[in-house]
Amino acid sequence: MKLYILLAHPDTDSFNGQLADAYEQAAIGKGHEVRRQNLGELTFDPILWKGYKEIQKLEPDLQEAQRNIIWCDNWIIFYPVWWGSVPALFKGFIDRTLYPGFAFKYHDKDPFWDKLLRERSAHVITTCDAPWLWIWWEYRNSDIRTVRNAILKFCGISPVKHTRIDRVKYLSQTDRQKKIQKLVASIN
Secondary structure (H helix, E strand, C coil), rough: CCCEEEEECCCCCCCCHHHHHHHHHHHHHHHEEEEEEEEEEEECCCEEEEEECCCCCCCCCHHHHHHHHHHHCCCEEEEEECEEEHHHHHHHHHHHCCEEEEEECCCCCCCCCCCCCCCEEEEEEEEECHHHHHHHHHCCCCHHHHHHHHHHHHHCCECCCCCEECCCCHHCHHHHHHHHHHHHHCCC
């Protein structure tokens, strides 16, 4: 299987970075083809200056991201939940990369659209300091509902698997390693 790993945490030295590193190594070890990008290392303007009435020229890193999305069978995304949502840099990446004509296409005379990224699945791995129950109860899983439904499925990417690792702030190094091992054990 062809996997595109996107570390959407701006800090590669974060726990998200450790998860992505372990996932990448395990996937390669199981014979998968892997391409990876670390969002914090990409150079691009995350602001969609004119909405979609004018598509901004993509920087080389975003062009590569589009090639990786088209290439992959499964898109693996790692991000932390910040303020009940995704990091701002990841939102800017989505706004700039998954634009009309690449990820979806509206019809001229009806309210429907073509999903241009079909034939792909995704696995979204999220971390948070709060207990998962709090994220579910207080925020109604706002981050994953947005990423899964309003972004990935909107563009045709399905199914979307989700793994949430909670209480990260309170995990010991041993517990963090157990979480990493559990995640890599789930790779087929």
